[in-house]
Amino acid sequence: MKKEKKANKFNLKENLKYAVVRQWDLQLMVLPAIIVLIIFAYGPMPGIIIAFKDYTFNKGIFGSDWVGLKHFRSILTDIFVHRSLFNSVGLSLFRMALLFPAPIILALLFNEVRSSKLRRFFQTVSYYPYFVSWAVVCAVVPIWTSTQTGWVNAFLQTIGLIKEPISFLSEANMFWGITLMLELWKGIGFSAIIYIAAISGIDQEQYEAAIIDGASRFQRIRLITIPSIAGTISLLFILQISGIIGGNFDVSYMLGNPSNASRSMILQSYTYDVGLLDGRFSYAAAVGLLTSITGMILLLGGNFIVKRLTKHSGLF
Amino acid sequence: MTKLSIFKRNPNKIKQRPSEAIFGAAVMVSLVILMIFFIYPFYNCIVLSFNDGRDATREGLFFLPRVFTMDNYSRALRAEGFGMAAVMSVLRTGIATTLSVMVCSMFGYAMSKNHLRFRKLYMTLAMIPMFFSGGMIPSFLLIRNIGLYNNFLVYILPGLFSMFYAIIFMGSFREIPASLEESAMLDGANHVTLFYRIILPVSKPVIAAISIFTAVGHWNSWMDTMLYTRKEGLNTLAYLFSKVIFSAQYLQSLVESNEGGSGGGAAQIAAEMRGATSTSIMVAAMVLATVPITLIYPFFQKHFTKGVMIGSIKG
Numbered sequence: 001m002k003k004e005k006k007a008n009k010f011n012l013k014e015n016l017k018y019a020v021v022r023q024w025d026l027q028l029m030v031l032p033a034i035i036v037l038i039i040f041a042y043g044p045m046p047g048i049i050i051a052f053k054d055y056t057f058n059k060g061i062f063g064s065d066w067v068g069l070k071h072f073r074s075i076l077t078d079i080f081v082h083r084s085l086f087n088s089v090g091l092s093l094f095r096m097a098l099l100f101p102a103p104i105i106l107a108l109l110f111n112e113v114r115s116s117k118l119r120r121f122f123q124t125v126s127y128y129p130y131f132v133s134w135a136v137v138c139a140v141v142p143i144w145t146s147t148q149t150g151w152v153n154a155f156l157q158t159i160g161l162i163k164e165p166i167s168f169l170s171e172a173n174m175f176w177g178i179t180l181m182l183e184l185w186k187g188i189g190f191s192a193i194i195y196i197a198a199i200s201g202i203d204q205e206q207y208e209a210a211i212i213d214g215a216s217r218f219q220r221i222r223l224i225t226i227p228s229i230a231g232t233i234s235l236l237f238i239l240q241i242s243g244i245i246g247g248n249f250d251v252s253y254m255l256g257n258p259s260n261a262s263r264s265m266i267l268q269s270y271t272y273d274v275g276l277l278d279g280r281f282s283y284a285a286a287v288g289l290l291t292s293i294t295g296m297i298l299l300l301g302g303n304f305i306v307k308r309l310t311k312h313s314g315l316f
Numbered sequence: 317m318t319k320l321s322i323f324k325r326n327p328n329k330i331k332q333r334p335s336e337a338i339f340g341a342a343v344m345v346s347l348v349i350l351m352i353f354f355i356y357p358f359y360n361c362i363v364l365s366f367n368d369g370r371d372a373t374r375e376g377l378f379f380l381p382r383v384f385t386m387d388n389y390s391r392a393l394r395a396e397g398f399g400m401a402a403v404m405s406v407l408r409t410g411i412a413t414t415l416s417v418m419v420c421s422m423f424g425y426a427m428s429k430n431h432l433r434f435r436k437l438y439m440t441l442a443m444i445p446m447f448f449s450g451g452m453i454p455s456f457l458l459i460r461n462i463g464l465y466n467n468f469l470v471y472i473l474p475g476l477f478s479m480f481y482a483i484i485f486m487g488s489f490r491e492i493p494a495s496l497e498e499s500a501m502l503d504g505a506n507h508v509t510l511f512y513r514i515i516l517p518v519s520k521p522v523i524a525a526i527s528i529f530t531a532v533g534h535w536n537s538w539m540d541t542m543l544y545t546r547k548e549g550l551n552t553l554a555y556l557f558s559k560v561i562f563s564a565q566y567l568q569s570l571v572e573s574n575e576g577g578s579g580g581g582a583a584q585i586a587a588e589m590r591g592a593t594s595t596s597i598m599v600a601a602m603v604l605a606t607v608p609i610t611l612i613y614p615f616f617q618k619h620f621t622k623g624v625m626i627g628s629i630k631g
Contacts, residue, residue, distance in 0.1 A: 019433040025507035026426040030438055033423035036477040037441055044450025044458045061457060106350075112343045122347055124614070125354050131609050133536030135558040136602045140361060142561075143595060149376040151360050189354065217339050249539065254561050268452065275453045276543065288451030299447060 051286040064282075071286035081287060084270040085294065087176075087263060088247050092298055094180055100240065102188050104233060107195035108221055123196070126189025134250035137182060141255060142169060169255060175263040179251045198232040199225060234310045241302040267291040365389065365603050369596035388600035397551060398601060405552045405605075408471040409534040416530050417523060419476045424485025425511050442479045452543075459544050470544045471534070471552075481526045488522040489515060528613065535609050553605040560598050 019027050046061065051071060053064040075081050106126065113119040129137075145152045145168040153165040168174050202225065210220050249268040256264035267287060275284025364372055368383035375382075392398060426432055427439070450458070455474075464470040492515060500510050516523065541555035 015433050023433055026429060026432050027434075028508065029422035029426040029511065030432070032419045033477045033482065034438060034441065036419065036473065037445065039462075040455075040458075040474040040476075041445035041449065043462075044454035047450055047454025047457050050454070050457070061461075109343055109347055109350075112340070113347065114340075122351060125351050128358070128610070129354060131532055131536075131613060132606050133538065133554040133557065135536070135538040135554040135561075136606060139557045139561050139598065139602065140357075143364070143599065144357060144360065149373060151356070151376065151378055154376045154378065185354070185357070216333070217336055254558055271452050276456065281453055281457070285451065285453040288453050292448060292451055296448065 048285060048289055050282050051289045053282055055282040055285070067282075071283050072290075074283065075286060075290060080265065080270055081267075081290070083262060084265045084267045084287075085290070087252075088266040088268075088291070089294065089298070091176060091179065091247065091266065094176065095183070096237075096241070096302070098180060099183055099187070100237060102184055103191035104195055104229075106188055107192040107199060108225060110192070110196060111199050111225065112217065112221075123189070123192075126192065128189070129186045130190035132186070134186075135254065137186065138251060138254035141178070141182070145169060169257065170259040172260040172263040175255075175260045178255065179248060179264075182251060183248060194236065195229060195232065198229040202228045230310060234306050238303055238306055241299050267294070361599050361603060364596060365600040367596065369594075372596055388596045389604070391597050392601035392604060395597065395601065397548065397556060398553075400549065401551045401553045401556050402605075404550060405535055405554070406608075408468075408552060409531050412472045412475065412534045413527055413531045415472060416476045416478070416481075417527050420478055420481045420526065421485045421516070421519075421523065422511065423477065424482045425489050425515060426507070427482070428486045428489040442477075442482065446479050456543060464544065466545050466547050466550065468550060470540060471537075471550075474540075475534070478530075481529070484526060485519075485522060488519060492518060531612070532609055553601075557598070557602060557605070 050061055050064065052066060052068060053061075054067050054070075055061065055064045059065075110119055110122060113122065144150050145166075147153055147165040147167050150165075152168070153162070156162045157165065166174070168178060206224050206228075207220055210224060215223065247266045247268050249266070249272070252264050252266045253269045253272065256269060268291065271284045271287045271291065274280050274287060360378065363377055363379065363381055365388050366384055366386070367377055367381040367388075368385050369388065371383040423442075427435060429435075432438075449455075459465055459470060459474070464473065496514060496518070497510060500514055505513070536554050538552065538554040538558045541550065541552055542558065545551075
């Protein structure tokens with residue numbers, strides 16, 4: 001009894017003792033995850049200081065000389081950083097505006113299919129692209145968009161959208177469109193799963209009542225389905241912001257080439273080029289830190305927007 | 317809603333209004349178009365992979381192979397490094413998925429108990445990396461410093477824990493009736509045995525869903541191979557394809573730089589010929605690499621919605 005009382009106050013020693021003696025089994029189950037987290041998620045964090053140093057392989061992370069903000073000053077005048085930042089942020093905004101709502105719409109469309117067999121078939125097909133590696137997708141895009149034999153140009157010419165074949169991958173202005181299109185194709189069906197799950201949890205009686213009241217299908221979507229999944233939508237919006245900012249290194253790196261570099265280079269791919277290909281670790285780490293900070297700003301901004309627009313409390 | 321019921325009550329028109337029918341038709345038409353958009357790119361690859369490589373460069377191939385051949389497949393299978401990379405992909409996916417599902421589910425189980433000491437601390441510790449990470453360069457330096465560079469374990473260890481999956485597990489374990497555990501606890505079992513004997517067997521849907529997500533991620537991952545390995549023996553299938561892209565670009569730049577020279581024409585033709593057949597072989601290889609992961613997928617599919625729903629929405 002005495003022990004119980006003490007444990008209520010925060011007492012590290014008592015808590016530790018309790019954890020080891022009485023909860024050894026539960027604590028043991030947490031342990032592997034915590035070890036992995038500490039090594040691989042927190043382990044790299046001290047390395048960020050090389051952004052303020054001149055890292056050399058021989059002197060190591062802690063032994064290298066401090067140079068203060070030298071690398072950040074060079075970033076200010078680095079035209080490639082400006083470009084990458086513009087592309088990263090621009091693409092993120094487009095992702096939030098176009099790619100985020102798409103799976104919601106798809107899930108709503110699925111929900112309107114009466115036959116459950118047909119609905120399952122549609123769903124199955126829609127998340128197939130998710131199972132293909134970005135490496136594979138990016139390897140076939142040049143084939144699909146070939147000016148001579150690719151189906152994309154042939155299709156667009158057939159429906160009369162373009163007159164001459166376009167060499168999509170060498171047009172810088174096309175790059176954002178290509179990235180977003182590929183991400184849409186690959187991710188929409190998979191992301192829709194969670195909304196489909198949310199919709200299937202809605203109480204069916206609401207719909208029955210609405211039908212009796214004479215609500216049209218569109219009204220039922222607008223007045224029942226969407227409000228019922230609003231919580232899921234805002235939760236996912238916040239959760240996905242971190243992923244959205246992560247950018248798409250895969251596409252930018254694999255489909256980026258000298259002729260579309262002005263639109264394809266993003267902060268991550270520039271970090272890779274500078275750091276691991278040119279070996280300028282410190283400078284690349286500084287660019288990386290800038291990336292993280294941009295990410296945090298977008299995350300906080302997104303959180304703020306969600307708080308404002310909905311009653312959802314946000315993440316923090 | 318109440319307003320609606322007062323003004324629009326009209327039980328006679330429940331069944332179908334013309335506008336409803338149009339709406340239904342519009343939904344179907346747009347879904348069918350979307351389905352074509354999802355399927356056709358795959359179909360196009362399959363057509364290409366069964367067509368003679370040189371013939372494929374003559375004219376576009378859209379619906380059926382013109383010159384049917386299985387040659388691309390047999391050459392893809394014999395291609396240098398393909399077999400080894402396939403073995404590496406299977407090993408990596410199998411080991412990493414098993415271990416990672418274990419780590420995440422155990423964490424999720426322990427965290428689903430509110431009386432777990434230090435629960436808040438663990439939660440914070442696991443949440444922060446979801447939003448802030450060390451970044452590419454510090455991670456690279458860490459991997460090199462702890463001796464995982466050029467080591468098979470670099471495929472397994474760093475990705476063992478995912479907070480996103482742990483949250484799904486947590487929510488799903490919370491749904492399990494407490495009575496199920498209590499009877500076992502009375503028999504004096506500890507949480508570890510309880511977890512493996514009782515909790516896991518009743519949680520098959522969520523385990524299936526998380527397993528397939530993890531497996532797909534590992535099977536398709538190519539970046540860690542590029543960042544952290546240099547040994548050919550560690551190449552995975554996905555990485556081989558990412559490399560193909562760059563060698564194709566290299567070939568293209570060779571052609572372009574040769575165009576002015578005297579031997580330019582010949583070099584171009586040679587490169588195009590090589591590019592042509594190797595393109596078809598590559599497509600065949602990609603079909604082969606994509607098939608295994610798509611084969612297990614219908615098997616798990618029925619668990620998808622169920623598994624995800626239980627966890628994420630209520631978690």
